[in-house]
Amino acid sequence: xxxxxxIVGGGIAGHFIAFxxxxxxxxxxxxxNGKNRSSRVAAGLINPIVFRRMAKSWRIDELLEYALTFYxxxxxxxxxxxxxxxxxRRLFSSEQECNLWKQKELETNxxxxxxxxxxxxxxxxxxxNQFGSGRLKQxxxxxxxxxxNAFQKAIWVDGELVEEEFNYSDLNPLELKYKDTYFDGIxxxxxxxxxxxxxxxxxxxxxxxxxxxxxxxxxLPKDESVNRKCFVIPLxxxxxxxxxxxxxxxxxDTPTExxxxxxxxxxxxxxxxPFEILNHTAGVRPTTYDRRPFCGEHKxxxxxxxxxxxxxxxxxxxxxLAKELKDHILLNTDLNPEVSLYRNSKS
Ligand SMILES: Cc1cc2nc3c(=O)[nH]c(=O)nc-3n(C[C@H](O)[C@H](O)[C@H](O)COP(=O)(O)OP(=O)(O)OC[C@H]3O[C@@H](n4cnc5c(N)ncnc54)[C@H](O)[C@@H]3O)c2cc1C
Numbered sequence: 001x002x003x004x005x006x007i008v009g010g011g012i013a014g015h016f017i018a019f020x021x022x023x024x025x026x027x028x029x030x031x032x033n034g035k036n037r038s039s040r041v042a043a044g045l046i047n048p049i050v051f052r053r054m055a056k057s058w059r060i061d062e063l064l065e066y067a068l069t070f071y072x073x074x075x076x077x078x079x080x081x082x083x084x085x086x087x088x089r090r091l092f093s094s095e096q097e098c099n100l101w102k103q104k105e106l107e108t109n110x111x112x113x114x115x116x117x118x119x120x121x122x123x124x125x126x127x128x129n130q131f132g133s134g135r136l137k138q139x140x141x142x143x144x145x146x147x148x149n150a151f152q153k154a155i156w157v158d159g160e161l162v163e164e165e166f167n168y169s170d171l172n173p174l175e176l177k178y179k180d181t182y183f184d185g186i187x188x189x190x191x192x193x194x195x196x197x198x199x200x201x202x203x204x205x206x207x208x209x210x211x212x213x214x215x216x217x218x219x220l221p222k223d224e225s226v227n228r229k230c231f232v233i234p235l236x237x238x239x240x241x242x243x244x245x246x247x248x249x250x251x252x253d254t255p256t257e258x259x260x261x262x263x264x265x266x267x268x269x270x271x272x273x274p275f276e277i278l279n280h281t282a283g284v285r286p287t288t289y290d291r292r293p294f295c296g297e298h299k300x301x302x303x304x305x306x307x308x309x310x311x312x313x314x315x316x317x318x319x320x321l322a323k324e325l326k327d328h329i330l331l332n333t334d335l336n337p338e339v340s341l342y343r344n345s346k347s
Pocket of ligand 1: 008009010011012013014031032033034035036037038039040041042043044045046164165166167189190191192193194209210211212243244282283284285286307308309310311312313314315316
């Protein structure tokens with residue numbers, strides 16, 4: 001018997017849980033206020049390595065395997081190209097970082113994600129390359145705009161997507177009733193705006209602003225994404241996406257002159273050649289102190305859930321976490337304890 005679910009928030013968290021519940025035969029109503037400033041702004045990179053620590057990303061093997069299947073399924077259902085392989089080249093910031101890469105190269109559980117250093121990486125001259133560089137395996141680029149267009153055109157049917165503000169005072173959480181309609185479950189996916197949700201005041205989602213630019217540059221490599229201080233993604237016709245800044249505790253998503261200057265400084269670690277700025281955007285990542293997302297049921301209200309805290313890696317995390325949340329809702333399977341809603345609550 002199909003159940004009726006209400007989902008609040010139409011970023012990737014809301015869209016992906018909605019998709020999984022719909023695929024399982026249930027009815028969904030997704031309310032979004034159209035103010036999205038994270039999922040649609042995101043660069044959409046899927047990078048299996050955290051360069052800061054030169055370590056594998058959390059649960060990378062299972063998250064990546066599922067994410068590829070998921071995006072492939074959306075591509076097939078919508079006849080759209082959403083995800084592409086991308087070569088990511090890390091330009092080392094020091095001798096130590098280069099040595100750390102050489103150590104990881106010898107570890108079997110890194111074989112799937114990093115290439116052994118070759119002389120060509122050492123003498124690579126398409127950008128600055130003071131300490132040498134290393135190339136990743138299995139990195140991807142999701143085109144966020146194509147993804148949302150695909151959902152809009154080919155996945156949602158009339159009535160499923162409602163563009164309006166969700167008004168918390170119209171919710172009766174005990175009866176699972178919103179305005180005049182009863183639901184079997186309600187899932188909150190408001191990203192940074194969870195702070196407005198009276199039911200989840202204990203959930204500690206931080207706001208981390210990020211700014212991005214699109215530039216025209218005649219000298220950056222057109223066939224791979226380079227990374228040092230910032231990432232540069234080739235988009236074709238000598239245009240590149242450059243990002244992103246990190247400003248903690250900032251809820252404001254307006255692009256700033258300071259952010260633009262910071263990005264311009266970052267690019268100098270990659271190239272000194274001149275470039276033209278074509279576009280400049282900003283968004284706010286819903287982040288967490290321990291860099292783990294939040295996923296689960298409210299501690300007092302049955303069948304009310306929260307899916308948030310996707311941080312800087314939403315495009316990698318959200319597909320599998322949405323499936324796991326769907327299984328938890330429908331089959332009562334356990335969620336990974338690391339994503340528990342109340343693990344580090346504010347009170
Ligand atoms: C500059 C930048 C670069 C990034 N780059 C990458 C990247 O390369 N790779 C990667 O994996 N991730 C990246 N991210 C992170 C990624 O964007 C986030 O992890 C992800 O988008 C979070 O998705 P979400 O659905 O939780 O939140 P959001 O995308 O913010 O969605 C929440 C939605 O809820 C809606 N909403 C909130 N309150 C209400 C209400 N009361 N009523 C109705 N609607 C409401 C909002 O308008 C919004 O549409 C980047 C983020 C930024 C800002």
